Amino acid sequence: MLKTNFQVSEEYLRRALSSLEALEGRNGKGNEFLGWLDLPEATPSFLIDECEQVASLWREMGVQVVVVIGIGGSYLGAKASIEALRHAFEEDVNPGKMRVVFAGHNLSEEYHAELLDFIEDKNVACVVISKSGTTTEPAVAFRLVKEHIEKKYPAQEACRRIVAVTDAASGALKSLSTQKGYKTFVIPGDVGGRFSVLTPVGLLPIILAGYDIREMMKGACDMARRCREKNYDNPAVRYAAARNELYASGKKIEILVNFNPKLQYVGEWWKQLYGESEGKDGKGIFPAAVNFTTDLHSMGQYIQGGERILFETVVSVKHPKRELVIGHDAQNLDELNFLAGKHLDECNKMAELGTRLAHIDGGVPNLQVEMDTIDEYNLGELFFFFEKACGISGYMLDVNPFDQPDVETYKKNMFALLDKPKYEEASKAIRLRLKD
Amino acid sequence: MLKTNFQVSEEYLRRALSSLEALEGRNGKGNEFLGWLDLPEATPSFLIDECEQVASLWREMGVQVVVVIGIGGSYLGAKASIEALRHAFEEDVNPGKMRVVFAGHNLSEEYHAELLDFIEDKNVACVVISKSGTTTEPAVAFRLVKEHIEKKYPAQEACRRIVAVTDAASGALKSLSTQKGYKTFVIPGDVGGRFSVLTPVGLLPIILAGYDIREMMKGACDMARRCREKNYDNPAVRYAAARNELYASGKKIEILVNFNPKLQYVGEWWKQLYGESEGKDGKGIFPAAVNFTTDLHSMGQYIQGGERILFETVVSVKHPKRELVIGHDAQNLDELNFLAGKHLDECNKMAELGTRLAHIDGGVPNLQVEMDTIDEYNLGELFFFFEKACGISGYMLDVNPFDQPDVETYKKNMFALLDKPKYEEASKAIRLRLKD
Numbered sequence: 001m002l003k004t005n006f007q008v009s010e011e012y013l014r015r016a017l018s019s020l021e022a023l024e025g026r027n028g029k030g031n032e033f034l035g036w037l038d039l040p041e042a043t044p045s046f047l048i049d050e051c052e053q054v055a056s057l058w059r060e061m062g063v064q065v066v067v068v069i070g071i072g073g074s075y076l077g078a079k080a081s082i083e084a085l086r087h088a089f090e091e092d093v094n095p096g097k098m099r100v101v102f103a104g105h106n107l108s109e110e111y112h113a114e115l116l117d118f119i120e121d122k123n124v125a126c127v128v129i130s131k132s133g134t135t136t137e138p139a140v141a142f143r144l145v146k147e148h149i150e151k152k153y154p155a156q157e158a159c160r161r162i163v164a165v166t167d168a169a170s171g172a173l174k175s176l177s178t179q180k181g182y183k184t185f186v187i188p189g190d191v192g193g194r195f196s197v198l199t200p201v202g203l204l205p206i207i208l209a210g211y212d213i214r215e216m217m218k219g220a221c222d223m224a225r226r227c228r229e230k231n232y233d234n235p236a237v238r239y240a241a242a243r244n245e246l247y248a249s250g251k252k253i254e255i256l257v258n259f260n261p262k263l264q265y266v267g268e269w270w271k272q273l274y275g276e277s278e279g280k281d282g283k284g285i286f287p288a289a290v291n292f293t294t295d296l297h298s299m300g301q302y303i304q305g306g307e308r309i310l311f312e313t314v315v316s317v318k319h320p321k322r323e324l325v326i327g328h329d330a331q332n333l334d335e336l337n338f339l340a341g342k343h344l345d346e347c348n349k350m351a352e353l354g355t356r357l358a359h360i361d362g363g364v365p366n367l368q369v370e371m372d373t374i375d376e377y378n379l380g381e382l383f384f385f386f387e388k389a390c391g392i393s394g395y396m397l398d399v400n401p402f403d404q405p406d407v408e409t410y411k412k413n414m415f416a417l418l419d420k421p422k423y424e425e426a427s428k429a430i431r432l433r434l435k436d
Numbered sequence: 437m438l439k440t441n442f443q444v445s446e447e448y449l450r451r452a453l454s455s456l457e458a459l460e461g462r463n464g465k466g467n468e469f470l471g472w473l474d475l476p477e478a479t480p481s482f483l484i485d486e487c488e489q490v491a492s493l494w495r496e497m498g499v500q501v502v503v504v505i506g507i508g509g510s511y512l513g514a515k516a517s518i519e520a521l522r523h524a525f526e527e528d529v530n531p532g533k534m535r536v537v538f539a540g541h542n543l544s545e546e547y548h549a550e551l552l553d554f555i556e557d558k559n560v561a562c563v564v565i566s567k568s569g570t571t572t573e574p575a576v577a578f579r580l581v582k583e584h585i586e587k588k589y590p591a592q593e594a595c596r597r598i599v600a601v602t603d604a605a606s607g608a609l610k611s612l613s614t615q616k617g618y619k620t621f622v623i624p625g626d627v628g629g630r631f632s633v634l635t636p637v638g639l640l641p642i643i644l645a646g647y648d649i650r651e652m653m654k655g656a657c658d659m660a661r662r663c664r665e666k667n668y669d670n671p672a673v674r675y676a677a678a679r680n681e682l683y684a685s686g687k688k689i690e691i692l693v694n695f696n697p698k699l700q701y702v703g704e705w706w707k708q709l710y711g712e713s714e715g716k717d718g719k720g721i722f723p724a725a726v727n728f729t730t731d732l733h734s735m736g737q738y739i740q741g742g743e744r745i746l747f748e749t750v751v752s753v754k755h756p757k758r759e760l761v762i763g764h765d766a767q768n769l770d771e772l773n774f775l776a777g778k779h780l781d782e783c784n785k786m787a788e789l790g791t792r793l794a795h796i797d798g799g800v801p802n803l804q805v806e807m808d809t810i811d812e813y814n815l816g817e818l819f820f821f822f823e824k825a826c827g828i829s830g831y832m833l834d835v836n837p838f839d840q841p842d843v844e845t846y847k848k849n850m851f852a853l854l855d856k857p858k859y860e861e862a863s864k865a866i867r868l869r870l871k872d
Contacts, residue, residue: 072733088547089537089554091527101525106730107784108696110810111524113758118525136787137729139770140780143763172769194734252688252743253722260544272734279738286689286743287735288724293573294542296846297508298630298708299723302715304842307688307722322549327579333608334575338856344576347854348543351572354849357866362845374546406741409798410732413790418783420774430793 001226001235001385003368005360008242012396013232016241019395020230023388028395030402035190037391039198040220040384047185048214051200051207054163054183058208059098063125063161067115067145068205069104070129071137072272073193074165077383078102078205080269081197084262084374085211100209104128104141112144124149127208129165129201131187133173136414165200192402194273197383212376219380227388236385239313239367240392246311246365247285247397255303256289257314259352262374264291266315270386277394277401284397293351300355304362311365315382316352319373320345437662437671437821439804441796444678448832449668452677455831456666459824464831466838471626473827475634476656476820483621484650487636487643490599490619494644495534499561499597503551503581504641505540506565507573508708509629510601513819514538514641516705517633520698520810521647536645540564540577548580560585561597563644565637567623569602569609572850601636628838630708633819648812655816663824672821675749675803676828682747682801683721683833691739692725693750695788698810700727702751706822713830713837720833729787736791740798747801751818752788755809756781 022028023037058066068078082100087093103115126145130138150158165185166173177184185200196202198220203213227236243254254274256267267289278284290299303310326347328340339347356366369385371378394401416426458464459473494502504514518536523529539551562581566574586594595616602609604622613620621636632638634656639649663672679690690710692703703725714720726735739746762783764776775783792802805821807814830837852862 071730075730076734087553088550093550093553105733106695106697106727107780107787108698109756109760109780109784110758111697112780113760114524114529116760117523117529133769134771136772136783137733139772140762140775140783143765143770143772144760147763172771176767176769252745259542261542261547262544268734271731275735275738275742279735279742281741282744284738284742286724286738286745288722291542294507294511297541297573297843298512298704299711299715300846301840301843302711302720302722304845305717306711306715306720308718309688309722320545322546324545324549324552324580326576327583329579331612333569333612334579335570335608335857336572336575336579339576339854342854344543344545344548347572347576347850348545350853351543351846351850354851354853355846357849357869358846362842404737406798407733407737409740410736410787410791410794413793414783414787415790417786417790418775418778421771433793 001370002238003370004238004242005356005366008238009245012241012245013237015244015396016237016392017230017232019240019392020234020237022395023391024228029400033190033192033195033402035188036192036195036198036387039191040217040224040380043198043217047200048203048207048217050185051204051213054204055098055208057160058125061125061160062123063098064123065119065125066098066100066205066208067103067119067124067126068100068129068208069126069138069141069145070102070201071105071135073196074129074138074201075102075105076194076265076269076272077197077202080265081202081206081211081216081379082209083265084379085376086209088261097210098208100205103145104138107137107140112141116144116148119148124152125161127163127165127204128173129187130173131167132171133166133176134171136411163204165204194276195387197269198380215376216380219377220384223381223384224388227385236389236392239369239385239389240396242367243285243311243313243393244396250309251285251311251365252309253286253288253311255310255312256287257292257312259292259314259348260317260374261291261294263315263317266382267291273386273390274393276404276407277390278397278399280399280406283399292355293348296351296355303359303364308363311367312359313367313369314352314356316368316370317374318370321373321375437806438674439806440674440678441792441802444674445681448677448681449673451832452673452680452828453666453668455676455828456670456673458831459827460664465836469626469628469631469838471624472628472631472634472823475627476653476660476816479634479653483636484639484643484653486621487640487649490640491534491644493596494561497561497596498559499534500559501555501561502534502536502641502644503539503555503560503562504536504565504644505562505574505577505581506538506637507541507571509632510565510574510637511538511541512701512705512708513633513638516701517638517642517647517652517815518645519701520815521812522645524697533646534644536641539581540574543573543576548577552580552584555584560588561599563599563601563640564609565601566609567603568607569612570607572847599640601640630712631823633705634816651812652816655813656820659817659820660824663821672825672828675805675821675825676832678803679721679747679749679829680832686745687721687747687801688745689722689724689747691746691748692723693728693748695728695750695784696753696810697727697730699751699753702818703727709822709826710829712840712843713826714833714835716835716842719835728791729784732787732791739795739800744799747803748795749803749805750788750792752804752806753810754806757809757811
C-alpha cells in the first residue's frame, strides 16, 4: 500500500506505533470522537438496506435529480466518491440515470439561482445533511430547495421527497423532520464531519448516485484490519511516521498527487482531513493537491525548481478500467509512432515514474500510496487508510486531531455583521472596528 | 482594484517601480517573451472576426461538440474563462448550444475512452492547440480525435472540422495543417503559454463557447493602461510589492481566495502563472487556491490556526449577476429568519468580510483584488492585471519570469522510459537506475 523513496527512521516509526496504541486504546486527545474507527465493521447491513430503499422509492417515483445539501465533511466524501466512480460524461451517456447534484456548499447567489433554473422542470428530491440544521450554507440552501419542493408537490408527497441526515435526538433539522415526518438517518455523535464518509452522510448520496456501498465497506473493513496491526508494516503507521519526519526536517507542504482526473476530489477530501486535523496550535503540514499530468504543465516548474519545502504523496492507480490504444500514423509528423500500439495508461505510468524520479532528484521526497483500480472497494480502502493514518499523525504532532476550534472565528464575525440575534454586542464591536 | 490590510513599504514599492521600468523598457530577463504586453492594444479586429467565422461555420454545420485539445497555458486560460462565464448547469438549460469540452490535458486512458463514448453519436469538431505539435498529451489526444473525425466524415469535410492553433511557420502541427488544409491561427512566438489567454489560444475556444471576446479585450486594454503608470497607485506595482515584501518576511504560501465557485479555474490559471514564473532557482511563493465558503469548511481551520507562513489574496466580486432572496419561515426552526429578505450575496459578502477580519487577527495578511462582476470585460481586466503584476514580481525576485527550465526534467525521464527515438542512452541509464 505505501512506499517511500527514503528510509523512515526507527525513532519516528516507534513514535507512530505508540500513537497507534493511544488511538486504539482510546485514551488520547479527542477520544470522544473515535466512532469512525468502528464504522467499517460495525455498520449494520440494514442501514445500507435502508439507504437502498430510499433510492428504490425515488427511482419508482421517477426522480431525475437529487439535490444533496451539505458542506465540509457533509459534502466532500460523497463528492469525492461520486466523481471518482462516475463516467466523465455521465449525464450524456446515461441520460436516464437519477442524478445527484450538490447545494449548500457555498453562499453563491448565482450558483443557487442557477440550481433553481436547473431543477425548475425536473422531478426532484432532496437529501439535507447537517448535524445541527443551523449551519448557514446548508440551512439557506435547504430553505430554497424545500420551498421549491413544497410548491411543486402536494404536502404529503413533498415530505416523501426530503430525507434528512442529522443528529439522533436534537437540533433544528431533527425537530423539523419529526414534525414533517421526513425519513431520517443518523450522524453518529462520536464521528466528526471529516471522518463521516462511511456514515449515512456519505453512504446515502453514494447509493443514490448508483454505486455499491457494500463493496466500499468491504474495502474499508480489510484496510481497518491491516491498519490495526501493531508493527512497522502497518501502512498507516508508516505514512504517519514518514510525513512527521519530513515535517520535522522542514518540509512544510505535502502535495497529494494523482495521475487520474477522477481522483481530483479525493484530493479535496484529503485536504480537509489533514488540514483540519493537524492545522492548529501554529503547526501542521500545509496540504495541497495536484492532478497530473495536467498540473505538471502548471505546478510542475515550482515543484521541480522552487522552494525546497515540499514533499509529495502520489496516489497511484495500477489498472485503469477502460482500454484505449494509441494508433499508428503513416506520416508520423507528430513523432508519436514510438507510442503506437501502447495503451494510454502505459504513457501515463511512465509519466508517473519519470516524474517521481525527477522530483526525487530535485529534492522532493516521494511517498506512494497504491490502489488497484478506481472502484468502490479500493476507495473504501483508501478512505480508511488516510483516516487511520491521520489519527496517528495528529497524535505524533501532539494536537487533538478531532477538533476544529478555529473554524468558528470567521463565523462569529459573519453573524455579528449579519446582526444575528444574541450577537448584539459583537455587532456593535465589529462596526466600531470597521469605522476605524 | 487592489487593497491591502497593511502598509506596503516604500522600499518595496520603489523596487516594484523599477521592475516595471525594466519590463516596459524590455531590457530585463526573458525580454524575448514580452509579446503579451502588447496583446490588448495590438490584437487586430480581423483576428477576432476570423475566430467568429469559425464559430458561425460550425454552428451552420450543426456542430454539437467542439473538442479543444491543449494542456497548461493552452488549456487553463480558456477553461478559466468558460467556467467563469457559463451557467452552472449550462448543458441542461441551454441544450442546443455548441459545447466546448477539453482533451489532451491529461494522459488518462479512462478520460479519453469516455470522451470517445461521449462524442460517438455527436456532430463533432476539434481545435488543437500546440506550438510544436509534439507535446505528448495533446498529440496523443489529437491522434484519437482526428481518427474519430476522419472515420466519421468525408475527407474534405473532416478537414473543415479541424482548426489548429500553432506556430506561424514551423513544427509538426503547422506542417500537417498546411498539408491537410486545416484553418490555422498563430501562437505568437514571443508569448509564453501561461501569458497566452489573449491570443487565439484563449480567444478561439472562448468565442466557440459563445462569449464576447471584444469585451474581454476592452477590459484588458483598460487594465493595460492603468498598469503602465509609473507611480505607486499602479495596482500591478502594489500587488508585486506587497507579495514580495510578505515573502521576504517568511510568508511562503499565497492562497488565492474566491467566494464564487465560478472562479475556481481562475485560481488554477493563476497558479500556473505565478508558480511557473517564480518557482525556480530554489525560490518563489508557493501558490495555492481555495473556493470559499466551501473550503472554509475544509482549509479554514489550517488557515486560521496552522503554521503562520501564509497570506491570502482575495478576488472579490462586487455584484452577482443573478438575484435570489432568502425567504421567511413562520416556524424558524433553522433560526435563519434574521436573514429573511436578504440576498444570498449579502450573506456571502459578510462571510467574506468576517473571514478577512478573522484571518488578519490570526496572523494571515490579506490582499484584495476587486472586480465588478464576473463577465468578459472584468475577466479581461483581471487576467491582464495578474499577468503584468507577475512580470514585475518575477523581476523583483530576480528570476526570469518567462522561462520554465525545470519542466523538461520529468519529460526526459518519461521519454527514456518509453524508448523514444534519440533517447537510447537515457533509456539505458534510467533502466540501470531502476534495477538498483
